[in-house]
Amino acid sequence: MGRRLRRGQGKVKALNDLFIVLFGVVIILCFIVSFRLINIQSVIMLLIFNALFISLSFQLNGAFNVKLCLLASGNVIGFCWNFIFYSFATKGTLFFGKTFGILYTVFSPFLCSIWIVAFWSLSLTVLHREGTK
Amino acid sequence: MAYLVRHYIFTITVLRRANRNIKPAALEDSTFEPTVTLLIPAHNEEKVIGRLLQRITELTYPKDKLQVIVINDASSDQTGAIADNYRNKYPYIELLNRDKSNGGKGKASAMNDGFSKSTGEIVLCFDADYYPQKDIVEKLVGEFIDPEVGAVQGRVVVLNEPQNIITRLVALERIGGYRVDQEARDNLGLMVQFGGTVGGFRSSLLKDLHGWDEAVLAEDTDLTFRIYLAGYRIPYNIDAECYEEAVDNWKAYRQQRYRWAKGHMQCFFKHSWNVLKSKNLNVKEKIDGLLMLNVYFIPILALFSMFIGLYLILLGSQLIDTLWFFIPISVYCSVGNFAPFFEVGVGVYLDGRKRAQWLIPLLIFTFFYNIPICLKAFCDVTASKIMRRKRNVWVKTVHSGSGNCYIAN
Numbered sequence: 176m177g178r179r180l181r182r183g184q185g186k187v188k189a190l191n192d193l194f195i196v197l198f199g200v201v202i203i204l205c206f207i208v209s210f211r212l213i214n215i216q217s218v219i220m221l222l223i224f225n226a227l228f229i230s231l232s233f234q235l236n237g238a239f240n241v242k243l244c245l246l247a248s249g250n251v252i253g254f255c256w257n258f259i260f261y262s263f264a265t266k267g268t269l270f271f272g273k274t275f276g277i278l279y280t281v282f283s284p285f286l287c288s289i290w291i292v293a294f295w296s297l298s299l300t301v302l303h304r305e306g307t308k
Numbered sequence: 309m310a311y312l313v314r315h316y317i318f319t320i321t322v323l324r325r326a327n328r329n330i331k332p333a334a335l336e337d338s339t340f341e342p343t344v345t346l347l348i349p350a351h352n353e354e355k356v357i358g359r360l361l362q363r364i365t366e367l368t369y370p371k372d373k374l375q376v377i378v379i380n381d382a383s384s385d386q387t388g389a390i391a392d393n394y395r396n397k398y399p400y401i402e403l404l405n406r407d408k409s410n411g412g413k414g415k416a417s418a419m420n421d422g423f424s425k426s427t428g429e430i431v432l433c434f435d436a437d438y439y440p441q442k443d444i445v446e447k448l449v450g451e452f453i454d455p456e457v458g459a460v461q462g463r464v465v466v467l468n469e470p471q472n473i474i475t476r477l478v479a480l481e482r483i484g485g486y487r488v489d490q491e492a493r494d495n496l497g498l499m500v501q502f503g504g505t506v507g508g509f510r511s512s513l514l515k516d517l518h519g520w521d522e523a524v525l526a527e528d529t530d531l532t533f534r535i536y537l538a539g540y541r542i543p544y545n546i547d548a549e550c551y552e553e554a555v556d557n558w559k560a561y562r563q564q565r566y567r568w569a570k571g572h573m574q575c576f577f578k579h580s581w582n583v584l585k586s587k588n589l590n591v592k593e594k595i596d597g598l599l600m601l602n603v604y605f606i607p608i609l610a611l612f613s614m615f616i617g618l619y620l621i622l623l624g625s626q627l628i629d630t631l632w633f634f635i636p637i638s639v640y641c642s643v644g645n646f647a648p649f650f651e652v653g654v655g656v657y658l659d660g661r662k663r664a665q666w667l668i669p670l671l672i673f674t675f676f677y678n679i680p681i682c683l684k685a686f687c688d689v690t691a692s693k694i695m696r697r698k699r700n701v702w703v704k705t706v707h708s709g710s711g712n713c714y715i716a717n
Contacts, residue, residue, distance in 0.1 A: 234324070296649070297665075
């Protein structure tokens with residue numbers, strides 16, 4: 176019985192480790208692909224998001240795996256967001272000219288801050304703690 | 309960047325203390341029951357004054373040590389009649405009527421008038437739209453056991469939060485300010501800001517400081533600095549909660565913020581040099597004090613930096629493209645709406661709220677809304693400095709009594 180329990184615990188631990196590696200790979204891939212397919216600004220955004228999330232959210236309630244999963248999801252969402260808007264801007268600049276590109280440059284930091292703040296805020300719900308309010 | 313670092317330190321400090329479950333040392337001495345005067349300035353507050361006075365009668369502090377002065381500041385509605393009704397029923401409630409010739413000149417003027425009639429060793433202030441906890445006097449007064457304490461500040465919580473999107477956003481700002489900012493300042497030994505209400509002073513100190521300065525719109529910030537410069541400190545008691553009726557429309561929001569911005573800028577000109585050369589403040593208090601005095605200049609600087617960035621983009625520099633990216637993001641991260649989003653988020657988390665934080669991204673709109681407000685305040689302060697004008701127009705925040713329905717009977 177004890178041996179079976181230990182074997183089960185070992186399996187869970189191995190699975191946990193596998194997930195940690197998987198999430199780590201996803202995050203690294205998001206950075207590489209952002210740099211190759213989009214631009215340096217998108218990498219900066221991902222860096223800001225990761226710095227904020229790791230330094231603050233990892234101190235909140237919740238399992239380490241859940242936080243890592245949220246971090247990886249945030250990176251994927253950030254990559255998709257940046258990719259969609261970058262493709263939109265590229266096509267827009269082709270059709271409407273340079274002015275469109277400038278407008279995109281002006282507004283893109285605010286557009287990016289929307290997903291960072293929104294995702295971070297939503298993640299607080301997952302990691303919420305019991306309170307009195 | 310200084311603001312980003314400051315708010316980040318505040319957030320981490322409060323979060324770590326909460327994780328370690330560190331609670332402030334209790335100042336419990338049941339024998340310490342000084343005489344207390346409650347000052348309640350009221351100008352056309354008929355919709356809320358009855359609610360507060362009823363609550364005052366329910367306070368647990370010994371009534372023989374309590375003096376309540378309602379300052380009816382040239383009201384043209386039923387405020388005076390409602391207060392008079394309570395005065396007739398309860399001997400510790402007094403009514404001070406100010407007519408139109410000497411009243412209606414702003415909160416500082418009304419408070420000075422009320423203070424001249426006070427007899428308590430401690431003076432506490434409550435705005436008419438507030439709704440305190442029953443044992444709030446004990447909680448606030450307990451801090452004065454320490455002779456170094458000159459004033460005390462309690463926590464403000466928004467009463468009418470569910471009313472509309474504006475009250476919800478104001479509630480988030482309040483959480484950032486009172487759950488994280490003030491708490492961190494208290495923990496780190498920095499300058500806790502007296503917020504003008506839900507707090508009080510040592511009467512003798514207030515007399516020495518000659519009461520409230522009527523020439524400053526942010527009379528609370530002004531007193532904060534005068535107290536610290538006099539060598540006293542202001543503790544923050546997070547357990548002493550009081551519920552306020554937040555502004556519920558954009559016009560009232562604009563008027564309130566304009567008053568705060570202009571008042572803060574007046575305080576900047578009045579106290580900056582005194583803070584720098586003060587021997588009663590240590591280096592970190594001086595840095596925090598200067599950052600506090602400068603906070604309403606930041607949206608203006610942000611606006612200028614964004615314009616400069618935009619101009620450089622139009623010149624076509626690739627490097628500027630990347631730099632431009634940092635300006636708005638760092639501005640939003642640094643100040644947001646005077647409390648960056650991560651600070652508000654952590655405050656909401658610490659309060660154990662599940663969904664309030666979903667509105668945090670919308671705070672960016674209030675940040676943009678604050679830019680023209682602060683710009684106008686700056687122009688007005690500069691103009692009055694040049695023209696040597698000292699008179700201020702006090703635009704009172706109108707309270708509709710919409711918070712009444714959120715009080716459980």
